[in-house]
Amino acid sequence: MTSQRTPQRADWRRNRERLLAAAAEVVARDGASASLEEIARRAGLGSATLHRHFRSREDLLTEVFHEGVERLVARGRELNEAEASKGLAIWLEELTRYTAATRGLAFSLRPTSTGTGSGCIGMLRDVAGDLAATAAAADRLRPDVTVEDLLALANGIAIQAEDDPDLAARLLRIAVTGIEPSREPRRDSRA
Amino acid sequence: MTSQRTPQRADWRRNRERLLAAAAEVVARDGASASLEEIARRAGLGSATLHRHFRSREDLLTEVFHEGVERLVARGRELNEAEASKGLAIWLEELTRYTAATRGLAFSLRPTSTGTGSGCIGMLRDVAGDLAATAAAADRLRPDVTVEDLLALANGIAIQAEDDPDLAARLLRIAVTGIEPSREPRRDSRA
Numbered sequence A, B: 001m002t003s004q005r006t007p008q009r010a011d012w013r014r015n016r017e018r019l020l021a022a023a024a025e026v027v028a029r030d031g032a033s034a035s036l037e038e039i040a041r042r043a044g045l046g047s048a049t050l051h052r053h054f055r056s057r058e059d060l061l062t063e064v065f066h067e068g069v070e071r072l073v074a075r076g077r078e079l080n081e082a083e084a085s086k087g088l089a090i091w092l093e094e095l096t097r098y099t100a101a102t103r104g105l106a107f108s109l110r111p112t113s114t115g116t117g118s119g120c121i122g123m124l125r126d127v128a129g130d131l132a133a134t135a136a137a138a139d140r141l142r143p144d145v146t147v148e149d150l151l152a153l154a155n156g157i158a159i160q161a162e163d164d165p166d167l168a169a170r171l172l173r174i175a176v177t178g179i180e181p182s183r184e185p186r187r188d189s190r191a
Helices: A007-033 A036-042 A047-053 A057-082 A084-101 A103-108 A117-137 A147-160 A165-177 B002-033 B036-042 B047-053 B057-082 B084-101 B103-108 B117-137 B147-160 B165-177
Strands: none
Touching: A007 A036, A007 A047, A007 A057, A036 A047, A036 A057, A057 A084, A057 A117, A084 A117, A084 A147, A084 A165, A117 A147, A147 A165, A147 B147, A147 B165, A165 B147, A165 B165, B002 B036, B002 B047, B002 B057, B036 B047, B036 B057, B057 B084, B057 B117, B084 B117, B084 B147, B084 B165, B117 B147, B147 B165
16 A cells, blocks of 8 residues: 555554554453543543544444454464364364453354344354364264354353353363263374 | 132232243243233233232242242252253253243343342252262262353353253253263163
8 A cells, every 4th residue: 555655644553553452452351341531541542533543432342353353263274274173172262262351242243143243253153164174074073063053152151251261261161071071081193 | 708818819829820820931932021011911810910919020030030940940859869960961951941041030140140040049059069969979070060160051051042942952962062072982870
């Protein structure tokens, strides 16, 4: 973009990044009801600047969630390469942890919702599908468990353990491994 | 006339039972926002009669939930006798199914809530504890999985699969057995 040359454009972009970084922190703590004033303050900017970048609370939250989902998608691709059949369980735990920490996202991803989360669901479902296919090929995912089941479990747990990402991760690990003791130690080709 | 006292008592009790039965059906369909007018109509009684029995929506819902929880508690005791170590999984599925069908209950049982569900949680936790102890004694429950974990999983799944008890039961079964194929067929002393 030729517009990148002008200092105003660089300022604009830098301010936007600072606002989004501040928003991610405040949303992680306070969920969708995060104070816009606090976000602006934490970014070292005024409320007017925030409102020039994001016309409404929903605009800002959508952007924050979108960035979070993009990170989760990138992380899923990385895990699918690096962890192979173990990637699915690791990723589901990270997804659940993130969703529990950002309360608005958990609710926006509930099946009845038609809001902010809809586009995000597609991106998450795609990467979850790739991870599930890798796990299934290594006989680490039952054929009757669908990607929708996995995302629904992760989201239900995140809603239940809202604001407690450690509990969310713990419950997700239980759901992935089941409540019974392992029958025998699992032998993996990869340590 | 003192001779009418007994029939009036009987009427009062019968009407109350009809109202509670109707309320259970409507709440199962519409959750905590169930229409009081519809409940009265379904019971074949007037709204005024409903309001004489239950002073507020919350009174009625509390009673409906209380009855549902009492049934679940009785069922848990029965399963603990009849199904022994398999009782826990069966009961958790029934709990999840019931909670998904009565939306208000799912929310009232969330950890942050201090409302209607608080007393119910204690009753459910006790019977869940008995079932868990039986399962643990038969090596069908990992020692690091607590009763709170089990109730949290059941409730999170019920919230996620609100209004879809079949999906809720399916997700609960996945969480109980884990997402991987069984390592070997499970041998039970009981068929």
